[in-house]
Amino acid sequence: MNKQIRSLIEKIQTNCHISDARHAGDYTLCIYLLKMREFYRWEKSLGYDDELDSNDIGNWLTAREALWDELEPEDFLPLSVGEHTYSSFEAGKINNSLLNQGYIYSAGYGPNAKPVFFMADLQEKIIQNDFNIYISGHEHARDLTAPVAMSQQNNIFIRRESLRRMIWEKTIEWGWHQNKNAMFKAMNFYEFASEPDSALDEMTNKELNNVILHEIGEINTAQELHNWRQMIMDLPRSHAEIMARAIKDLLADTTSTLPALLDNQDQASLHFYFANFSHMRKELSPGLLKAYQSWDNDGDYNKLRAAVNQSAEHWFDIARHILKLYEQDNANCQQSIEALVTENKLGAPA
Numbered sequence: 001m002n003k004q005i006r007s008l009i010e011k012i013q014t015n016c017h018i019s020d021a022r023h024a025g026d027y028t029l030c031i032y033l034l035k036m037r038e039f040y041r042w043e044k045s046l047g048y049d050d051e052l053d054s055n056d057i058g059n060w061l062t063a064r065e066a067l068w069d070e071l072e073p074e075d076f077l078p079l080s081v082g083e084h085t086y087s088s089f090e091a092g093k094i095n096n097s098l099l100n101q102g103y104i105y106s107a108g109y110g111p112n113a114k115p116v117f118f119m120a121d122l123q124e125k126i127i128q129n130d131f132n133i134y135i136s137g138h139e140h141a142r143d144l145t146a147p148v149a150m151s152q153q154n155n156i157f158i159r160r161e162s163l164r165r166m167i168w169e170k171t172i173e174w175g176w177h178q179n180k181n182a183m184f185k186a187m188n189f190y191e192f193a194s195e196p197d198s199a200l201d202e203m204t205n206k207e208l209n210n211v212i213l214h215e216i217g218e219i220n221t222a223q224e225l226h227n228w229r230q231m232i233m234d235l236p237r238s239h240a241e242i243m244a245r246a247i248k249d250l251l252a253d254t255t256s257t258l259p260a261l262l263d264n265q266d267q268a269s270l271h272f273y274f275a276n277f278s279h280m281r282k283e284l285s286p287g288l289l290k291a292y293q294s295w296d297n298d299g300d301y302n303k304l305r306a307a308v309n310q311s312a313e314h315w316f317d318i319a320r321h322i323l324k325l326y327e328q329d330n331a332n333c334q335q336s337i338e339a340l341v342t343e344n345k346l347g348a349p350a
Contacts, residue, residue, distance in 0.1 A: 004080070005101065011077045012105070012119045012141040015088050018076055020144045021068035023114040026237070036061060038165070039144050048168050076115070088117065091152065099125070104134050106157045108150050111245065113236040116150070118142045123160060130154050131219070133212055137161060149211045156215040163211060164204040170275065171200070182275035185296070189268035203272075210257055210269050214249075217256025221248060225319050231326045240334040243341045244322065246280035247315050250288075254312035262305050270295075270304075285311055287347040314346050 024032065040057050041050070076088040081097040091107045098105055104122040109115060120136035127133070133156045139146075146162040171192060174183045190199035222228060228248065235241040253273070261269050274292045282289055291307030294300065321340060325333045 004082075005103070008079060008081065009119055009140045011079055012088075012117055014071070015076045015115075016117050016141055016143040017067060018071045018074055019115040019117065021072035023112060024065075024068060024144065026112050026114065035144050036064075038169070042139070042142070042146075042165075048165075089115075092155070098122075103140075104136050104157065106150055106152075108152060109233065110145055110147060111241070113233055114143075114145065116143055116145060116147060118146070118159065120159065120161065128212075128216075131156055131216060133158065135160055135208070149215050151215045151218050154219060156212060156219070158208060158211055158215070160204065160208060163208060164200060167203055167207065168200055171196075182271045182277075182292075182296075186268055186271035186275055189271075203268075206269065207272060210261070210273070213257040213260050214252050217252030218248065220255065221251045224316070225323060227323060227327065228319070231323065231330070234326070234330055235334060235337075238334050240337040240341075242280055243284070243338060246278060246284055247319055247322070247341070249278070250281055250285060250311060250315050251319065254288075254308045254315070258308045259305075262301055262308065265301060283345065284341065285315075285346045287311070290347075311346060314344070318344050 027035065037052065037057065040046075040060055041048075041052070046052070078085050079088055079090075079094060080086075081094050084093070084097075086093050089107045091105055094105050098119075099122060102122050103119060105117075105119045107115070107117050118136075118139055119141045120139040122134060123137035124135040125132065126135070131154050135158045137160055139159065139161050142162075146159065146165070148159050148163040148166055150157045170183055171187060174181075174187065178184070186203075187199075190203050192199045225248075228244075232241060232244055232248075235244060257273065258270075260266075261273065270292070274289065277289060277292075288307050288311050291304045295304040318341065322337050325336050325340065329336075
C-alpha cells in the first residue's frame with residue numbers, strides 16, 4: 001500500500017468519525033454499546049471469538065467519545081486521488097482512479113440522513129444487465145454503522161465483510177435463547193455446530209446473492225417512485241421516515257428478492273429473510289409474515305407467492321399516495337404520511 005492510499009484511508013476514516021460524532025446520539029444506549037463493541041472489534045482486528053478486555057474497551061470508548069467531541073463541528077475532508085481532489089461524496093469520480101488500484105469507495109446517506117462512508121479492497125466486479133456490482137473484501141475505513149449494501153444510480157456496492165459480520169451477530173444472538181425460530185431453521189441448512197467458520201462463509205456467499213437482488217429491487221423501485229430519495233432526506237428522525245424506508249424495503253423484496261427465492265424454492269434463504277424481517281415491516285405487513293408461517297407449516301409456496309404479489313401491488317399504491325402528500329406540502333406532510341400508512345397496514349390475502 002503506497003503513501004497516497006494510506007493518506008486517503010486516514011482522511012476517509014476521519015470523515016467517518018465526523019459522521020459518527022454527529023449521529024451517535026441517534027441510537028438507544030443498548031444499541032449504541034453493541035455497535036461500539038463491534039466497531040472496537042473491527043478496529044482492533046479481533047476475531048469473532050476473541051474475548052474483549054473490559055478495561056481496554058472502556059478506555060477506548062472514552063478516547064473515542066473525546067475524539068468525537070473534537071471532530072463534531074468539523075467539515076468533511078476533501079479526498080485527493082492522483083492529481084485530483086474531490087468532495088467526499090464524489091464517489092464515482094474517486095472510484096475512476098481507485099478501481100484500477102484494487103480498491104472501492106462509497107459515500108451516501110443512511111437512516112436519519114447520516115452520511116455513510118467506507119473504503120475497502122475490491123474483491124470482484126460483476127456486470128449484470130445494466131448494473132455494475134462491486135463486491136468488497138477487507139475494509140480499511142468505515143463508520144460505526146456498516147450497512148451490508150448501498151446503491152447509487154446503477155452502481156451496487158456489496159460489503160462482504162459487513163455481511164459476514166452481520167450473519168455472525170445473528171447466529172450469536174440466536175445462541176442466547178436457542179429458540180426454534182426462523183433463524184434456527186435457516187442455520188439448520190449449514191454445519192454451524194461442527195464447522196462454524198466454513199458454515200459462516202457458505203451462508204455469507206449465499207446471502208450475498210440475495211443482497212444483490214434486494215439492491216436491484218431498490219434501484220428499480222426508485223425508477224418508479226421519482227422523488228422518493230429526496231423525500232426520505234426531508235423526513236429525518238421521524239416516524240414517517242422509518243415507515244417510508246420499510247415500505248421501500250418491502251417493495252424491493254416483493255418485486256425482486258422474494259420472487260427469486262420462491263422461483264428457486266430456496267428454503268434456507270426464505271427462513272433467513274424472515275429471520276431478519278424488521279419490526280416496522282412486521283407492523284406494516286403482518287399478512288406477509290403470516291403467509292411465511294403458513295408456508296413453514298405446510299410447504300405451500302402458492303400462498304406465500306400470493307401474499308408477496310399482493311404486498312407489491314398494495315405498497316406501490318400506498319407509496320404513490322405518500323409521494324402525492326409530500327409533493328403537495330413537503331414541509332408539513334409527516335403526520336399525514338404516518339396516518340395514511342397506519343390506516344393501510346396489510347393483512348393476509350383473502
